[in-house]
Amino acid sequence: MTKPVIRPALMSDVSAITAIYAGAVTGDTATFEMEAPSEAAMAARMEAIASAGHPFLVAEINTCVCGYAYASGFRPRAAFALTLEDSVYVAPNAQGRGLGKALLGALITEASAKGFHQMVAVIGSSRTMAASLALHAALGFEDRGRLDAVGRKHGQWLDIVFMQRSL
Numbered sequence: 001m002t003k004p005v006i007r008p009a010l011m012s013d014v015s016a017i018t019a020i021y022a023g024a025v026t027g028d029t030a031t032f033e034m035e036a037p038s039e040a041a042m043a044a045r046m047e048a049i050a051s052a053g054h055p056f057l058v059a060e061i062n063t064c065v066c067g068y069a070y071a072s073g074f075r076p077r078a079a080f081a082l083t084l085e086d087s088v089y090v091a092p093n094a095q096g097r098g099l100g101k102a103l104l105g106a107l108i109t110e111a112s113a114k115g116f117h118q119m120v121a122v123i124g125s126s127r128t129m130a131a132s133l134a135l136h137a138a139l140g141f142e143d144r145g146r147l148d149a150v151g152r153k154h155g156q157w158l159d160i161v162f163m164q165r166s167l
Contacts, residue, residue: 004059004099006106009046009068013058016065018042020091029158030089030126032151046070054084055110059099066094069103071111074120082117084167088135095128100135108139112167120144121163124151133161141165 009017022036037045049056049070056070067090074083086107090099111119121141123132137143141163149157 002061004061004066004102006057006059006102009056009058009070011043011046013065013068014039014043014046017046017058017068020065020068020089023092024089028126028128029153029156030124030128030132032124032153032158034153053114055107055114057103057106057110059090059094059103061094061099066091067099067103069100069107071107071116071119074118082115083120084111084116084118085120085122088132095131100131101138104135104139108165108167116167119165119167121161123161123163125159129161133163136163136165139165 018037018039021042024031025033025036046056049072052073054071054073057068058065059067069086069088071084071086074080074085086104088100088104108119121136123129123136142165144162144164146159146161148159150160151158
């Protein structure tokens with residue numbers, strides 16, 4: 001496999017990012033979102049993340065955006081300003097090739113360089129949950145607990161696992 005280029009997301013990446021996320025929304029339970037956002041809504045999300053000074057990255061292979069990751073505020077209150085929540089999505093045809101690890105590793109590096117203090121992962125039960133738990137553990141996240149049956153999507157109750165690492 002060609003080595004991925006990890007770089008900051010650009011507005012020209014919105015279409016690819018929206019398509020990757022739409023697949024996760026409609027075909028999986030990794031996200032608890034029920035309807036896939038439009039490209040305009042995704043562009044607004046990207047702008048909000050960038051305006052907050054949080055990193056938003058893409059993984060590109062041969063000019064194709066195959067995955068993305070971003071860090072957003074963990075909670076809206078000011079006391080949480082230096083704690084981020086990570087999100088990582090890889091296109092199904094690119095999974096299992098190390099893109100998630102490359103993206104999350106770069107996200108951690110960038111968030112650390114920007115002076116953030118903690119990163120939290122909120123991992124929803126899905127077909128990729130085991131891989132996501134292993135990915136986060138490999139990059140230094142520790143299990144901080146599980147909430148059972150807190151969401152409902154595609155006719156099933158969903159759990160979440162919290163993981164955390166210092167930056």
